[in-house]
Each structure stands twice: as structure tokens, then as C-alpha cells.
Amino acid sequence: MRGDEARVLLGFPHNSRPTPSQVKAAFKKKVWESHPDLFPVNEKLKAESRFKRISEAYSCLLSATYSRVVRTGVPRTHGGRGNRALIGIPFLFIILGTIGLGGFNASRAYKKQREDYPSHNPFLP
Incomplete structure (x- = not known):
């Protein structure tokens, strides 16, 4: 069902452009x-179909997408999704820079220090 x-x-x-409280009251x-229970048996089917249409109209007017369009006058767009990849680029540079600027050298230096100055603790390697 369309909003109009x-x-x-x-x-x-x-x-x-009714507010949600106006929609609820209406x-x-x-x-x-x-309501179908208020009508006689011969008019009950017509009342049921009208009741269902009113319920559908209510759910349409209170849906999140429709409410945003009514409030702002602009339909929802997905324009900002591409920027999420740009957020992670600085962290990628930090990780790659650490590896490129001596991340593995630190490991070698630790091994060399361990060989030059062995621990006297029998429980450590």
C-alpha cells in the first residue's frame, strides 16, 4: 500500500504529513x-476487508522507511557505504610499516640477546 x-x-x-501520534489516534x-464484531452477519465480510486495509495502512504509515521519507521528504539512500574501507587504511599502514621497518628484526634481536645472555633459571629455555 502506498503512503498516499x-x-x-x-x-x-x-x-x-501526520505525526506518529496522529496516525495512532486516527x-x-x-x-x-x-471492527467486524460490531456489524451484523451479512455485513461482516465487508467490514473484515475494510478492517484489514486499515491495519495495513497503519503499519505502512508507521514503518521506519516511510516515517523517514515523510519527516525529511527524501527517500533513504546508501551513499555513505563506500567510506568504511577508507577508515581501515591508516591501520593497515601501521601494520605494514611495522613489518617493513623492522618488525622481524626485533624478533632476531631478541633471539641474539637470549643466546648472548642465557638465563640461569632452569625453568626458562
Whole structure:
């Protein structure tokens, strides 16, 4: 169901922008008027279909995507997703720089120091 159709079904003007509280109040009013249990048996099917349409209109108007479009007038876009890769680049440079600027040399220096100055502790290698 489209937003225009849902607004008209709940009793709002075609080009209005109702708030969630207004939508909720209009929904309660329309449900009270068109609940199938309030009608005789011969009109019950018609009331059920109207009740279902009102419920669908209510869920359409309160959905997160529709509410954002109504509030801002702009549909949701996915424009900012490509920047996440750029955030990790500085950390990649830090890691690669550590390896390139002597990350492995530190390991060699530790081994050389261990050979030159052996530990006197029998429990350490």
C-alpha cells in the first residue's frame, strides 16, 4: 500500500504529513468504527476487508522507511557505504610499516640477546 492511499484511508488529507501520534489516534478511531464484531452477519465480510486495509495502512504509515521519507521528504539512500574501507587504511599502514621497518628484526634481536645472555633459571629455555 502506498503512503498516499494509506493517509486517505485513515482520514488524512492527500498531501498531509501526520505525526506518529496522529496516525495512532486516527487508526484507533477507524478501527473502532469498522471492527467486524460490531456489524451484523451479512455485513461482516465487508467490514473484515475494510478492517484489514486499515491495519495495513497503519503499519505502512508507521514503518521506519516511510516515517523517514515523510519527516525529511527524501527517500533513504546508501551513499555513505563506500567510506568504511577508507577508515581501515591508516591501520593497515601501521601494520605494514611495522613489518617493513623492522618488525622481524626485533624478533632476531631478541633471539641474539637470549643466546648472548642465557638465563640461569632452569625453568626458562
